[in-house]
Amino acid sequence: MTELDPDDHTVDELTEKLETIDDVEELRGILEAEQAGRDRKTAHEAVHRRLEAIGAEAAGEGDSGGVEEGTETEGEYEETKEDVGEEAEGEEVEAATEDDEETEPDETDEPAEDDGLSHPTRDKKHVRALADGEYADMWVFCETQGGELLEVSKEMLGKARRLMDQFADDYGDEERVVAFLMGDDCEGLAEECITYGADIAVYHDDERLERFLHKPYTEISSHMARGEGTVESTDWRDYDKPRYILFPATNNGRDLSAKVQAELDSGLASDCSDLFIEENEVSNPVKTGEPGVKKTFEKVLHMKRPDFSGFEYSTILCLDNPGREFHPQGASIIPGSFDPIERDPDRDGLVIEHDMELEEDWFRVEITEYDQLEAGIDLTGHEVIVCLGRGIADDPTGGMELGLDLVDAFADAELGITRGIVTSSYQFEGHVEEYSKEERQIGETGQVVAPNLYVAAGVSGAVQHKVGMDESDTIVAINTDTDARIRDFSDYFVEGDLFAVLPRLTDAVESGEIELEAVADGSGGERDD
Amino acid sequence: MTEYEHYEAVVVGCGPGGAAAAARLADHGVETLVLERGTEAGSKNVSGGLIYAEESAPYTIDDLFEGFREEAGERPVTDYHIHNIAENSVKTYDLSDLHEDDTDWCDAVLRRKMDSWLERRVHEKTSETGGGVLTNVRVNGLLRDGGEIVGVTCDELDPIKADLIVGADGVNSELARDAGLMDWEEPDEWFQGVKAVVDMEPDVIDDRFDIEPDEGAAHLFSGDLFEDVRGGGFLYTNEDSLSIGTVFHLDSLVEQEAEPHELLDALLTHPLLAQWVRDDYHEREYAAKLVPDSKKVAHEEPYRDRLVLVGDAAGQMQAQGPIIKGMNHAVTAGALAADAFVVTRGNTDSEAVGRRYAQMLEKSGTMDKLRPRRYEISRTLGERDAVTNVVERVLESPVGSVAIGNPIANRLLKRAYNSPFLVSMLPDTKTGYVTLPSIIGEEHGRSIHWENEIEPPTLEERIGDLTYDTDIGNPHIELRDESVEASGAAVHACPVSAEDFGGGCYRSETVATNGSEETLVSLDTQPCIECGTCAVVADTDWEHPRGGKGVEYREG
Ligand SMILES: Cc1cc2nc3c(=O)[nH]c(=O)nc-3n(C[C@H](O)[C@H](O)[C@H](O)COP(=O)(O)OP(=O)(O)OC[C@H]3O[C@@H](n4cnc5c(N)ncnc54)[C@H](O)[C@@H]3O)c2cc1C
Ligand SMILES: Cc1cc2nc3c(=O)[nH]c(=O)nc-3n(C[C@H](O)[C@H](O)[C@H](O)COP(=O)(O)OP(=O)(O)OC[C@H]3O[C@@H](n4cnc5c(N)ncnc54)[C@H](O)[C@@H]3O)c2cc1C
Numbered sequence A: 001m002t003e004l005d006p007d008d009h010t011v012d013e014l015t016e017k018l019e020t021i022d023d024v025e026e027l028r029g030i031l032e033a034e035q036a037g038r039d040r041k042t043a044h045e046a047v048h049r050r051l052e053a054i055g056a057e058a059a060g061e062g063d064s065g066g067v068e069e070g071t072e073t074e075g076e077y078e079e080t081k082e083d084v085g086e087e088a089e090g091e092e093v094e095a096a097t098e099d100d101e102e103t104e105p106d107e108t109d110e111p112a113e114d115d116g117l118s119h120p121t122r123d124k125k126h127v128r129a130l131a132d133g134e135y136a137d138m139w140v141f142c143e144t145q146g147g148e149l150l151e152v153s154k155e156m157l158g159k160a161r162r163l164m165d166q167f168a169d170d171y172g173d174e175e176r177v178v179a180f181l182m183g184d185d186c187e188g189l190a191e192e193c194i195t196y197g198a199d200i201a202v203y204h205d206d207e208r209l210e211r212f213l214h215k216p217y218t219e220i221s222s223h224m225a226r227g228e229g230t231v232e233s234t235d236w237r238d239y240d241k242p243r244y245i246l247f248p249a250t251n252n253g254r255d256l257s258a259k260v261q262a263e264l265d266s267g268l269a270s271d272c273s274d275l276f277i278e279e280n281e282v283s284n285p286v287k288t289g290e291p292g293v294k295k296t297f298e299k300v301l302h303m304k305r306p307d308f309s310g311f312e313y314s315t316i317l318c319l320d321n322p323g324r325e326f327h328p329q330g331a332s333i334i335p336g337s338f339d340p341i342e343r344d345p346d347r348d349g350l351v352i353e354h355d356m357e358l359e360e361d362w363f364r365v366e367i368t369e370y371d372q373l374e375a376g377i378d379l380t381g382h383e384v385i386v387c388l389g390r391g392i393a394d395d396p397t398g399g400m401e402l403g404l405d406l407v408d409a410f411a412d413a414e415l416g417i418t419r420g421i422v423t424s425s426y427q428f429e430g431h432v433e434e435y436s437k438e439e440r441q442i443g444e445t446g447q448v449v450a451p452n453l454y455v456a457a458g459v460s461g462a463v464q465h466k467v468g469m470d471e472s473d474t475i476v477a478i479n480t481d482t483d484a485r486i487r488d489f490s491d492y493f494v495e496g497d498l499f500a501v502l503p504r505l506t507d508a509v510e511s512g513e514i515e516l517e518a519v520a521d522g523s524g525g526e527r528d529d
Numbered sequence B: 001m002t003e004y005e006h007y008e009a010v011v012v013g014c015g016p017g018g019a020a021a022a023a024r025l026a027d028h029g030v031e032t033l034v035l036e037r038g039t040e041a042g043s044k045n046v047s048g049g050l051i052y053a054e055e056s057a058p059y060t061i062d063d064l065f066e067g068f069r070e071e072a073g074e075r076p077v078t079d080y081h082i083h084n085i086a087e088n089s090v091k092t093y094d095l096s097d098l099h100e101d102d103t104d105w106c107d108a109v110l111r112r113k114m115d116s117w118l119e120r121r122v123h124e125k126t127s128e129t130g131g132g133v134l135t136n137v138r139v140n141g142l143l144r145d146g147g148e149i150v151g152v153t154c155d156e157l158d159p160i161k162a163d164l165i166v167g168a169d170g171v172n173s174e175l176a177r178d179a180g181l182m183d184w185e186e187p188d189e190w191f192q193g194v195k196a197v198v199d200m201e202p203d204v205i206d207d208r209f210d211i212e213p214d215e216g217a218a219h220l221f222s223g224d225l226f227e228d229v230r231g232g233g234f235l236y237t238n239e240d241s242l243s244i245g246t247v248f249h250l251d252s253l254v255e256q257e258a259e260p261h262e263l264l265d266a267l268l269t270h271p272l273l274a275q276w277v278r279d280d281y282h283e284r285e286y287a288a289k290l291v292p293d294s295k296k297v298a299h300e301e302p303y304r305d306r307l308v309l310v311g312d313a314a315g316q317m318q319a320q321g322p323i324i325k326g327m328n329h330a331v332t333a334g335a336l337a338a339d340a341f342v343v344t345r346g347n348t349d350s351e352a353v354g355r356r357y358a359q360m361l362e363k364s365g366t367m368d369k370l371r372p373r374r375y376e377i378s379r380t381l382g383e384r385d386a387v388t389n390v391v392e393r394v395l396e397s398p399v400g401s402v403a404i405g406n407p408i409a410n411r412l413l414k415r416a417y418n419s420p421f422l423v424s425m426l427p428d429t430k431t432g433y434v435t436l437p438s439i440i441g442e443e444h445g446r447s448i449h450w451e452n453e454i455e456p457p458t459l460e461e462r463i464g465d466l467t468y469d470t471d472i473g474n475p476h477i478e479l480r481d482e483s484v485e486a487s488g489a490a491v492h493a494c495p496v497s498a499e500d501f502g503g504g505c506y507r508s509e510t511v512a513t514n515g516s517e518e519t520l521v522s523l524d525t526q527p528c529i530e531c532g533t534c535a536v537v538a539d540t541d542w543e544h545p546r547g548g549k550g551v552e553y554r555e556g
């Protein structure tokens, strides 16, 4: 498009010709043509001078383009920055660490001794009732989500109701069930707590409390439990601290329970699945104050929690020392452990708005974004896992049903699947579709399980699947292909069509003949140890 | 617009193209940031493995990186042959003349070793001018201001602005796609390369290939070994391993419904291979990647605003007949882009650099190698089906075979294969790849009856041996249309999928829906080796995984 080809001219000629041009684009075109062509520094300067003259460039702006191809320009630059590796990593997020209140209270059969060193109460401004305190009521932290009570909150209220009714029968004292909760506009939920068995519901409203936040939730809970605050909001009670306190063993509940119990100077039995109240006789001198003397503690909350194996239970007690009391006796409760009581909209109860100043500083951590994850299924800790693979392809829904039948035949079994199923395009019918999701995938990128019995039907045994299950005690594979890799690491290999074998296996389990060998032999397959 | 971090130059990708661009920019004193999605450069890259230093090229890799050959290379190629195969009959020609034409030197390389070495050198150089290399960062698009490209956006970092953006992100360049300079639509614009790296002790290599420790061999294969699929095979010697692979026209793979891993196995198990590999076959790594066909897609104007594309991203991958040259052109292009930037720096028109770069590609003769004019002519004649069919029929007729089968023809053929001019004219038809070589094999070849003992691993084993860092719950490819018509081709063409294999990425499944049966395609991206094939042959939303995620090649 450029009329003038600078290559055809000497710089002097060019300078002269340029005088007649005052179109910026054309001048730039000439500059480029020069750069692409003879690329003379003097010519560049001429064009720039002209550009300046017509006002298109400020003096001094423009060409540094005198550099010839291949010319080293070292020394012309300044070192501007340090190693970008660090710089570009972004600013350090200010960590929201709290003082030294993090320490979780001990979870031993007895509350930790106060050795005066490790105990987290040293910095407490407010330690009340170390001895001869007044305690009453069972408090229940009612966690909410999306403007509703969590199911576990209702379950705990139900259990608390039954426990405190029994308490009244046993001891003649009417102590109450106190629900406590917080959020943005949760008065309605507090009322809801009454209908599920609470006598009192204490709530704190603040728009900043809409989602769980570690610091303010802890502060408010402790404040409530100690009975601090205005007279109007506390005159319903006349004790120092709650006698018992329950939290849900959810992510937030676990977090809160540890902090609140430390703040209240007590202990915690985490992840409990049963509760009862009884007296307890102990002879431990730490507790009795005198060797050889037995002492009976009244109204002790017995908190049962499953061991890691899932087969045994420990019962945890939270007992006072002489001169040093541990209340509230607290536990976090595994969701699903108890049944709620039937909702009764006519139940009477007292709803109390709690009152306190919330410090700005407690809200340093801000929730800017959140996402709800799918609930997820935990396949670990079961006695039996029945895993289905793409061998169900001929009738995915039917295969899934057969797998579920076998699961049902065992007392403690769950259904797992291979990734091959998760990512398939199989069209499962509605009632079994939920079993085809990633949350049930076993393997390298799914869950790792080690049940007593692992039944793999129509699973080829790819290495990525194997790593998720080969610690299982007994592995039974059902496969039409005797060369399937899973045969290398199964204890029993049943050669056969899973659509025929699974029902027979289910029958055998139901009729009590869980003779694997018999099943294996019976189907014409072979045993392969 | 928000204030973003700014660099004079940002280079996306640290393969040979990006490394050359960054090194040259740093040599010019330009503040240069290099972003690479792999955990280390090379962990995502595959090539067959011969890097050429052409005498006619303005830049070669050792110009830019001193010590390259000693530190990053494997063996120099001193022995070069092509084998035309018709079943068990093989005719071998020495290709040394062709190979040496315009070649200063040529070394076999493995990409993990080579690219990671380059990355370290690039980091040293660029950190001296205020930049550096950041790995585990995936650039996911272009930053625009008022419609003009001014920088890049990443999965891991805030957007970054730059005066120059070098898209050296290889084949399936997301930058080229974002800029509208490339699309991933036509299978006939691409090749798919598949390769196995095979263990072999250095002295065993010397012995079996009859070479010295500082020598290397290259063998090419064509003919009916791969049935009617257009393409060929290669075998190169590394220091202590072999690179054995195949390169096929993607459209031909799709048409023939061929399984890439089976084509590789066909080469591996051919009796001819028995002279080099015995029953001690141990595959270290299975890998695959698309390569663009520069004859069709090398972009004449590979720039937009401040963005310039180099290497595979610009389609600069030359495959003509048996020659595969991509790395060297990527190096040339990267260095030229850097020079173009320095020369036009300060020019207020943001496209000045791009225009300058395109001119340099042209003037340096690079463009003519990538898109030879004579190919444009022969393509219109030779590639059209009608013509092909006629030639095919003549060749297959007794007369045709005789014509090729006489001794004079033999001499002519050797000459023809060694003529860069003729080779570049071999149009990409079945005639050039299959018919001609197999007739040559049949008529001139000698029969080979060696017992091949190689047992290639299954696809399942190959996937199992690869290293993945799976981005769980975050698949990088999404199937838009799961019908067989739209996406069924991927079940065959994906190098880690196969008909009746449940463990691959793409699987065809017959599913019953309300009484009727339907075949659908399903996708699992976990075994994906990021070759790019399904971006072209299936209906997908295709991206690379986040930085550091996905497959990690150890050899490459
Ligand atoms: C089987 C096979 C055999 C071959 N044989 C030969 C041969 O013998 N000789 C030869 O010269 N060539 C050969 N080639 C071609 C050669 O490999 C390529 O042409 C060459 O690698 C191109 O270099 P490049 O720098 O353009 O891209 P690449 O080498 O592909 O580098 C691109 C880089 O960019 C990174 N990247 C990509 N996207 C992003 C992103 N969004 N963000 C950040 N980083 C990103 C990648 O991780 C990679 O490191 C072969 C190819 C194949 C597949
Ligand atoms: C990085 C990565 C991570 C992975 N992570 C996982 C993971 O976490 N978990 C996982 O499971 N997979 C994972 N995979 C996938 C894995 O490689 C396999 O593809 C998958 O496990 C195969 O699933 P499958 O056994 O159901 O299907 P297939 O391999 O297709 O096997 C089906 C089997 O069923 C048998 N069969 C067919 N019909 C019948 C019948 N009627 N009765 C009985 N048997 C029959 C067949 O003989 C075959 O053995 C991963 C893959 C990769 C690459």
Ligand code: SF4
Residues within 6 Å of the ligand: B477, B490, B493, B494, B495, B496, B497, B505, B506, B525, B527, B528, B529, B530, B531, B532, B533, B534, B535
């Ligand atoms: S899924 Fe697509 S990109 Fe991944 S390996 Fe298969 S064809 Fe290649």
